Amino acid sequence: MIDKTEIERIKQVIVEKLSSIHTLKRVQKINQLVDEIAGQEERETESLSSEEQVVTPWVVSGKIDHDKVIEKFGCKRIDESLIDRVERLTSRRAHVFLRRGFFYAHRDLDKILDCYESGKKFYLYTGRGPSSESLHLGHLIPFLFTKYLQEAFKVPVVIQITDDEKKIWKKLEKEETKRLGRENVKDIIACGFDASNTFIFSSYATVGGKFYENVVEIADCITVNKANSTFGFTGEVSTAKMIFPSLQAAPSFSSSFPHKLFPDEKKNIPCLIPCAIDQDPYFRLTRDVAPRLDFIKPALIESKFFPALRASGNNGKMSASDANSAIYINDSAADIKKKINSAVTGGRDNLEDQKKYGANLKEDIPFQYLSFFLEDDAELEHIKKEYGEGRMTTGDVKKRLVQVVTEIVERHRMARAAVTDEMVDAFMTPRPLFE
Amino acid sequence: MIDKTEIERIKQVIVEKLSSIHTLKRVQKINQLVDEIAGQEERETESLSSEEQVVTPWVVSGKIDHDKVIEKFGCKRIDESLIDRVERLTSRRAHVFLRRGFFYAHRDLDKILDCYESGKKFYLYTGRGPSSESLHLGHLIPFLFTKYLQEAFKVPVVIQITDDEKKIWKKLEKEETKRLGRENVKDIIACGFDASNTFIFSSYATVGGKFYENVVEIADCITVNKANSTFGFTGEVSTAKMIFPSLQAAPSFSSSFPHKLFPDEKKNIPCLIPCAIDQDPYFRLTRDVAPRLDFIKPALIESKFFPALRASGNNGKMSASDANSAIYINDSAADIKKKINSAVTGGRDNLEDQKKYGANLKEDIPFQYLSFFLEDDAELEHIKKEYGEGRMTTGDVKKRLVQVVTEIVERHRMARAAVTDEMVDAFMTPRPLFE
Numbered sequence: 078m079i080d081k082t083e084i085e086r087i088k089q090v091i092v093e094k095l096s097s098i099h100t101l102k103r104v105q106k107i108n109q110l111v112d113e114i115a116g117q118e119e120r121e122t123e124s125l126s127s128e129e130q131v132v133t134p135w136v137v138s139g140k141i142d143h144d145k146v147i148e149k150f151g152c153k154r155i156d157e158s159l160i161d162r163v164e165r166l167t168s169r170r171a172h173v174f175l176r177r178g179f180f181y182a183h184r185d186l187d188k189i190l191d192c193y194e195s196g197k198k199f200y201l202y203t204g205r206g207p208s209s210e211s212l213h214l215g216h217l218i219p220f221l222f223t224k225y226l227q228e229a230f231k232v233p234v235v236i237q238i239t240d241d242e243k244k245i246w247k248k249l250e251k252e253e254t255k256r257l258g259r260e261n262v263k264d265i266i267a268c269g270f271d272a273s274n275t276f277i278f279s280s281y282a283t284v285g286g287k288f289y290e291n292v293v294e295i296a297d298c299i300t301v302n303k304a305n306s307t308f309g310f311t312g313e314v315s316t317a318k319m320i321f322p323s324l325q326a327a328p329s330f331s332s333s334f335p336h337k338l339f340p341d342e343k344k345n346i347p348c349l350i351p352c353a354i355d356q357d358p359y360f361r362l363t364r365d366v367a368p369r370l371d372f373i374k375p376a377l378i379e380s381k382f383f384p385a386l387r388a389s390g391n392n393g394k395m396s397a398s399d400a401n402s403a404i405y406i407n408d409s410a411a412d413i414k415k416k417i418n419s420a421v422t423g424g425r426d427n428l429e430d431q432k433k434y435g436a437n438l439k440e441d442i443p444f445q446y447l448s449f450f451l452e453d454d455a456e457l458e459h460i461k462k463e464y465g466e467g468r469m470t471t472g473d474v475k476k477r478l479v480q481v482v483t484e485i486v487e488r489h490r491m492a493r494a495a496v497t498d499e500m501v502d503a504f505m506t507p508r509p510l511f512e
Numbered sequence: 513m514i515d516k517t518e519i520e521r522i523k524q525v526i527v528e529k530l531s532s533i534h535t536l537k538r539v540q541k542i543n544q545l546v547d548e549i550a551g552q553e554e555r556e557t558e559s560l561s562s563e564e565q566v567v568t569p570w571v572v573s574g575k576i577d578h579d580k581v582i583e584k585f586g587c588k589r590i591d592e593s594l595i596d597r598v599e600r601l602t603s604r605r606a607h608v609f610l611r612r613g614f615f616y617a618h619r620d621l622d623k624i625l626d627c628y629e630s631g632k633k634f635y636l637y638t639g640r641g642p643s644s645e646s647l648h649l650g651h652l653i654p655f656l657f658t659k660y661l662q663e664a665f666k667v668p669v670v671i672q673i674t675d676d677e678k679k680i681w682k683k684l685e686k687e688e689t690k691r692l693g694r695e696n697v698k699d700i701i702a703c704g705f706d707a708s709n710t711f712i713f714s715s716y717a718t719v720g721g722k723f724y725e726n727v728v729e730i731a732d733c734i735t736v737n738k739a740n741s742t743f744g745f746t747g748e749v750s751t752a753k754m755i756f757p758s759l760q761a762a763p764s765f766s767s768s769f770p771h772k773l774f775p776d777e778k779k780n781i782p783c784l785i786p787c788a789i790d791q792d793p794y795f796r797l798t799r800d801v802a803p804r805l806d807f808i809k810p811a812l813i814e815s816k817f818f819p820a821l822r823a824s825g826n827n828g829k830m831s832a833s834d835a836n837s838a839i840y841i842n843d844s845a846a847d848i849k850k851k852i853n854s855a856v857t858g859g860r861d862n863l864e865d866q867k868k869y870g871a872n873l874k875e876d877i878p879f880q881y882l883s884f885f886l887e888d889d890a891e892l893e894h895i896k897k898e899y900g901e902g903r904m905t906t907g908d909v910k911k912r913l914v915q916v917v918t919e920i921v922e923r924h925r926m927a928r929a930a931v932t933d934e935m936v937d938a939f940m941t942p943r944p945l946f947e
Contacts, residue, residue: 241728251725285720290686296752301736304751315737317731320755408521417706 185376204237235509290492329375424471620811639672648838650818668945764810859906
């Protein structure tokens with residue numbers, strides 16, 4: 078922990094040593110030298126041992142302990158009674174992602190349920206930064222889950238395609254991020270969103286008007302210090318990165334949208350955001366800012382990270398930049414088979430040991446994938462028992478997973494092939510959603 | 513000056529002292545403590561003796577030495593030969609603001625003249641942050657000068673009303689800044705801009721589309737360190753302030769405007785910016801960024817500060833926040849008379865001394881005002897001689913100034929009264945300017 082008296086002493090040293098420099102220059106010089114040090118620290122942090130847990134919206138690495146993440150971020154765990162309440166209110170079984178604990182944390186989900194129960198409207202907001210041509214399975218998860226929420230609660234969805242983000246962070250060409258964005262929109266539509274109740278929008282195309290007005294209001298409430306401490310920014314980041322959190326925050330407030338979308342009399346509509354937990358820092362800031370602007374704090378329902386095929390257990394999340402660690406929506410059946418066969422498992426080194434000790438399910442990626450994608454609870458329970466106790470081999474589990482994933486991907490491919498440019502345009506046209 | 517080895521030693525101390533702290537935390541902590549110190553420094557700077565020269569886009573105070581400002585900023589002085597060239601190319605006498613050295617500095621003005629001489633188009637960009645209901649004489653200057661340039665070179669003008677800036681800096685309500693902006697537009701139109709060749713736009717209404725795309729490109733080239741060292745920002749400023757320089761920069765590039773304004777085939781049109789020299793930091797940054805984005809560096813023609821009525825000589829600039837230091841466009845004739853009569857002068861304490869020593873013209877605000885607003889060179893020369901040599905009294909000079917200013921204000925009032933809402937809308941509608 079930080080020793081306060083030590084810090085005080087250092088401050089004194091800095092002030093003393095720099096007292097001969099002209100005041101304005103001194104400010105700049107201090108900033109400069111500290112940013113230099115900070116930049117160095119950042120580079121050191123990036124090369125940390127992979128055992129250390131790092132969770133930011135841009136870097137998820139190290140051995141992730143999801144309980145610790147909740148604790149550190151200050152969100153709440155989703156317990157059985159909350160899941161029961163969702164099931165009761167929606168009169169349907171909770172989605173596997175929810176009932177199997179993949180979406181495991183929240184902020185104010187109970188308030189959203191109160192709101193729904195009392196007959197008031199809310200809307201869902203999720204998004205995607207278009208950094209690759211095709212989505213992978215991990216990318217699909219928030220969309221599949223959001224689609225379930227839309228169906229279950231019959232509410233509007235807004236989906237932000239942050240093409241500007243990928244320009245700023247990934248240094249992709251602006252036109253390329255726009256193109257990738259449009260390709261990704263097709264994959265998103267293929268997840269089955271309700272066309273009459275879903276607005277998909279690109280940042281580049283939407284920033285302006287009320288949206289920009291809210292961006293300014295939000296950015297005005299966030300100091301550079303606050304952004305630095307929330308995101309680990311330093312003076313070396315671009316000023317574009319300083320504004321981006323406000324751009325991601327804006328869709329949380331219904332007044333950011335042209336009133337065509339939300340009727341004038343419903344300016345302040347509660348918002349629920351399904352997302353992976355690494356996005357929490359953005360929305361923590363957003364929630365801090367909301368009351369100062371007389372806006373409702375957005376609620377959150379947050380997932381764990383979808384594991385990579387080739388990293389052990391809960392290490393990191395599936396990354397679009399390592400093609401072999403992920404199954405893409407446009408992979409062929411042969412690719413899928415090959416990738417799943419090379420996945421990291423918790424199976425034992427030989428058949429004898431497997432029979433004797435059973436598989437280590439916590440480290441077994443194929444089993445974890447089945448728990449996400451196999452709908453049938455009874456079959457999953459059966460595999461868990463048989464595989465965990467050594468009566469089923471890794472080969473059997475992989476084979477079943479290949480079937481399940483191939484089917485999902487095939488279904489998605491067909492749905493995507495049916496998405497026309499006209500459909501994309503229709504989804505991306507601002508229009509009344511609350512009717 | 514800064515002692516480099518000293519800085520190195522301080523850096524070492526900081527790193528050593530903080531080495532026990534977790535790396536990510538360390539970064540944040542260092543940033544925090546330095547920003548604390550920097551904030552303290554900034555507050556100290558603000559309370560500096562008024563003798564010290566401070567020139568930023570937000571604060572102009574102290575005894576201003578315009579030569580030093582040029583030197584510090586690195587712009588060029590406008591010399592006689594450049595003024596001659598302007599007169600030759602435009603076949604008309606240079607504006608008094610130019611021939612009397614009020615617009616005294618530039619960047620690349622010669623290149624703009626080259627461009628004009630070779631028959632290529634350029635455009636003018638200026639702006640206004642709407643912080644008051646009515647403009648004062650100082651506010652009119654860039655517009656009167658820009659109008660002269662438009663007439664002389666027959667080029668389009670774009671005028672940005674930075675209503676967002678006043679929200680961010682002055683904490684005015686958004687709707688109030690929009691309202692003030694529209695009121696100010698009427699005063700700007702009353703200056704006589706060519707309706708077919710002038711586009712006036714509010715930031716709030718225009719940010720989006722190509723404009724926002726360019727803002728992101730620009731902001732992405734400006735690090736937080738760079739913004740800090742250019743503007744004296746610290747970690748205590750809002751992230752909105754971090755993005756604002758990119759918003760002021762964007763209109764310097766013709767591609768920021770919907771192509772309705774500038775035809776597609778003329779995407780990269782040179783820009784000349786008439787402004788007061790305190791705006792130089794913005795455009796220095798803009799010029800740094802331009803080549804990285806394949807844009808043409810905007811050229812600048814920069815004025816001295818318009819002196820306040822009640823501050824001595826060249827101390828500070830006329831401020832909208834001290835009503836008595838400025839003559840407003842909506843002041844009554846009686847107000848004008850009263851204000852001018854209480855202006856600081858370089859006249860002597862009694863008539864005897866005045867006759868003996870003559871007035872100190874450098875400290876004489878009424879004479880300086882006459883040099884801005886009295887068109888007649890011969891009369892100005894006459895007053896200079898008579899007043900400077902004691903044959904004319906301060907009262908005579910003030911009386912003449914009251915006549916001149918009252919006439920200008922009266923003329924402006926009539927012109928403004930003729931500005932209809934329809935005219936405001938027409939000026940603010942994007943439409944082809946290069947036709």
